[in-house]
Amino acid sequence: ADCILLLLPHVRTVIVWRETQWQWLSDSVAAGRVVHTSWRQPDEWLRFGTTDCNTESPLVIPGPEYVLTRDARQAWLAVVTPVVLAKELRLRRGGGNLIIVEVGVFLGQLSKFILDHCDFVQLIGVDPYLGADGTFPGNFDSELHPEVAFHHASKLYASFGDRALLLRATSLEAAQSLPDNSIDAVFIDxxxxxxxxxxxxxxxxxxxxxxxxxxxxxxxxSPQWPGVVRAVQEQRQNHKIVTLSTDWLFWWFDRQQETTGAHEGQSAG
Incomplete structure (x- = not known):
């Protein structure tokens, strides 16, 4: 009973977040554009100049069919959902090992969570460790220097032996180094x-x-990064499925998902 009482505030927060998120997305799709909404002071963003990270982006119509998950496991933390999804992909495949690419590693919190909880995963992490890229108003030199982050992530990846490979490269450089038709999943961040x-x-x-x-x-x-929303909208236009969860995660399974039509949750196309 005590555990249930402790969970109630979180559950209420998730429900409010889910409904607010859905309303924002529905309004944006109806308007054909997504407008930047800042979590920080506006002048912190404007010092980058006018970009699609701090203004607005158009949305192609018709876009995807969005599904808002009701899976409670995917309503906790951003690190939990990728583990749930990796296990689901393995189940859909009937077992076996998976090669997963994570674009955007930084300290490696997500990497560690995946490797700790999915012993069937070989993880390839990709990050150039350049520091601030102009899409988030943090001062990484004062908060955490990229060389410090790279050193931390390198030690983490090394601790998992041949199950983990960290590539210090841009996303495009890393992709060019791998053959086509060679990975099972990609997480883009x-x-x-x-x-x-x-x-x-x-x-x-x-x-x-x-x-x-x-x-x-x-x-x-999320409304904080209109460019991400626009890119997903274009990638999955014409009513292809995109599932969303709290903490602004998105995903889709290719091949089977689009043909079965079996989806649980709130949806809008």
């Missing part, structure tokens, strides 16, 4: 400019296996 996310999709889609079901997921599908 790197540069948040529209052109960056669009390029990530173009670079990594050919790397996914063509003969098996695969997973594409990412982070920051």
């Amino acid at each position: 790197g540069c948040h400019y529209y052109n960056c996310v669009k390029s990530d999709f173009a670079a990594w889609m050919p790397k996914l296996r063509a003969t098996a079901e695969t997973l594409v997921a990412g982070h920051d599908f």
Whole structure:
């Protein structure tokens, strides 16, 4: 009973967040554009100049069919959902090992969570460790220098032996170093400019296996980064499925998902 009482405030927060998120998305799709909404002071963003990270982006119509998950496991933390999705992909495949690429590693919190909870995963992490990229108003030199982050992530990846490989490279450089049809899933959370996310999709889609079901997921599908929303909207236009959860995660399973039509949750197309 005590545990249930402790969970109630979180559950209420998730419900409010889910409904607010859905209303924002519905309004944006109806308007054909997504407008930047800042979590910080506006002048912190404007020092970058006018970009699609601090203004607005158009949305192609018709866009995807969005589904808002009701899976309680995916309503907690951003690190939990990728683990749930990796296990679901393995289940859909009937078992076996998976090669997953994570674009945007930084300290490696998500990497560690995946590797700790999915012993069937070989993880390839990709991050150039350049510091601030102009898409978030943080001062990384004072908060955490990129060389410090790289050192931390390198030690973390090394601790998992041949199950983990960290590539210090841009997303496009890393994609070019891997053969097509060689990975099972990709998690995109790197540069948040529209052109960056669009390029990530173009670079990594050919790397996914063509003969098996695969997973594409990412982070920051939110009003704080209109460019991410625009890129996803274009990538999955014409009513292809995109599932969303709290903490601004997005994903889809290719092949089987689009043909079965079996989806649970709130949806809008």
